[in-house]
Amino acid sequence: MDERVREHAETLVDWSARIEEGDDVVVTVDEGAHDLAVAVAEALGERGANQTTVYSSEEVQRAYLRAHDGEFDEDSIHELSLYENADSVLSLVGGRNTAATADVPGERTQRYDRARQDISEARLATDWVKTVHPTRALAQQAGMAYEEYADFVYDATLRDWESLAEEMGQLKEILDDGEEVRIVNEGTDLTMSIDGRTAVNSAASVAYDSHNLPSGEVFTAPYGTDGVITFDVPMTIRGRDVRDVRLTFEDGVVVDWEAGQGEAVVDEVIQTDEGSKRLGELGIGMNRGIDRPTGRILFDEKMAGTVHLALGRAYDANLPEGEGGNDSAVHVDLITDMTGESRLEVDGEVIQRDGVFRWEDGFEA
Amino acid sequence: MDERVREHAETLVDWSARIEEGDDVVVTVDEGAHDLAVAVAEALGERGANQTTVYSSEEVQRAYLRAHDGEFDEDSIHELSLYENADSVLSLVGGRNTAATADVPGERTQRYDRARQDISEARLATDWVKTVHPTRALAQQAGMAYEEYADFVYDATLRDWESLAEEMGQLKEILDDGEEVRIVNEGTDLTMSIDGRTAVNSAASVAYDSHNLPSGEVFTAPYGTDGVITFDVPMTIRGRDVRDVRLTFEDGVVVDWEAGQGEAVVDEVIQTDEGSKRLGELGIGMNRGIDRPTGRILFDEKMAGTVHLALGRAYDANLPEGEGGNDSAVHVDLITDMTGESRLEVDGEVIQRDGVFRWEDGFEA
Structure with missing residues (x-):
């Protein structure tokens, strides 16, 4: 076995999920x-x-x-009780064909997701972590050779998480103190409120309310979104390629949308329920081990120099104790590249320009 | 997809497990x-x-x-509740290496099995069915080419189960009315009581208290076993080859044992607990689609012309309502070939000689 697979499993079990003796763990x-x-079984057995x-x-x-x-x-009771208990x-993403569900009618998937909302919530109520094992299908999706892709995955995953957590803490502080975020980019001028919301320093560990390995983003739950945004990073949603999605918001709700490619699946997502027309997440990528989009959201949204927004469900960790955020059966991310001529402002102050944070070398105020 | 795979799934779901709309099914x-x-997913979705x-x-x-x-x-609660609910x-047996667990200490496996007895019982309390999908590893274990093995599996599995059930009903009647069984074979002269026990007409359906696909055996729960038996059909137990096991019983308990090969794993099994020294099952094979041993108990024990005995747990279906039978963490079958010079007697009457039942052509009384 590639020694990195073992290291990956140990990072997942120890740093990310903080598994302890006697924990009841579901591995998907x-x-x-x-x-x-x-x-992972070896690591869980040892612990x-x-x-x-x-x-x-x-x-x-x-x-x-x-x-x-x-x-x-x-919410069939056998599966629900598995997750409730x-x-x-630990979700191990792999797959042998990223288009494996391409001929499932989207409406069927929507109904299925809606019928399983309690199961989904029970999973989210655990110390869940999602990670990716390099497969040939994922390499193909990323346009990479298999060995090249495996290197990419482990570069993104086997990082010094403690030091990245420290750096991300700076951005979290700015967002926690801020009231309004503005994103300006080609085809984008969007404002949203983050007042009263708590940003998550997503350092790939449940100890940081972070549930992806790799992670490396700071995210919060925006509301009252207004304006237009264009997502220029290529995506695969439900097995279908999506390009250049453009959303127009008024008072927090999507009122108009179009896509350069894959508009049908964007329609499906937006029309799932009331919550799928609103944002559940604003995320800012900070993982420098991820240097290009690969068509896989778990990596792409963490890429340093990108910002992403998710339609649908908000995470509790961003909300004041006891307050419900945006609710939906879906949570679908879309990404915009900020390394061109762009800026990210919090309360009128530029905190990132052209993909460079203000505490980084090369930042122009 | 080989059309026989679809037919197999439909036989499993409809004939064997009698799945209905709304059933909560675990597929392993x-x-x-x-x-x-x-x-199977397709069949379950349709239903x-x-x-x-x-x-x-x-x-x-x-x-x-x-x-x-x-x-x-x-019995960790998450897994227990999955099966309890x-x-x-439906267990789909496959495997890519029949020796995959060969270097796990047997004592470790025993402890694990003992710690999971409630989970095991919860599974057995469902309408469970175990079946086999042909893989290259299983073909290798059987000493067959892959295509040859697939033909073997489907010959054994895709049968006219209703008509076999009718034939097996005759043997069930004899065993239900009988008090004592005697098995005489080379190296074997064994008697056991079956008085008060109910035989199962194992027609590969939960409707017949039968939980294997393929099946094709009639089995009951014996007790008070005395004598000697030699099991000459080759077996694989816990990944290890076992040959020519010879057991000596007194008053229902194994008092002496030896094996031509694999004695260590026989030791492990017998020494698991009190119940593993007693018989949980006497089974008589009647599936003529199974024409040779393959090292896989699910098939071998159903082979027409063989008799098998299991050390360990008895099945409730064989016992009077509310009565507990032999209890154990294990249930391990051993098989003897009756097609040589042999006889099977119930209360002194020969019901099978040299592998031929008394209602079959060629039977010599």
């Missing part, structure tokens, strides 16, 4: 993520945690969804 | 059983059942067990 294993599942492995196959999912009449039972959920 | 997917999992897929990888299991210190928590469990 995608097709192609087998080797990481073996390394004396209790593991159950779930098979998370998109081909199985596709077959089920296509065959079903679409009248899904809500779990301390942690 | 071994490494290499992916294609069958896809076909409107709710499925959760568990990844059942022996390599994951090996890594976990070897890394663990052996002080296992009992399931209506059916």
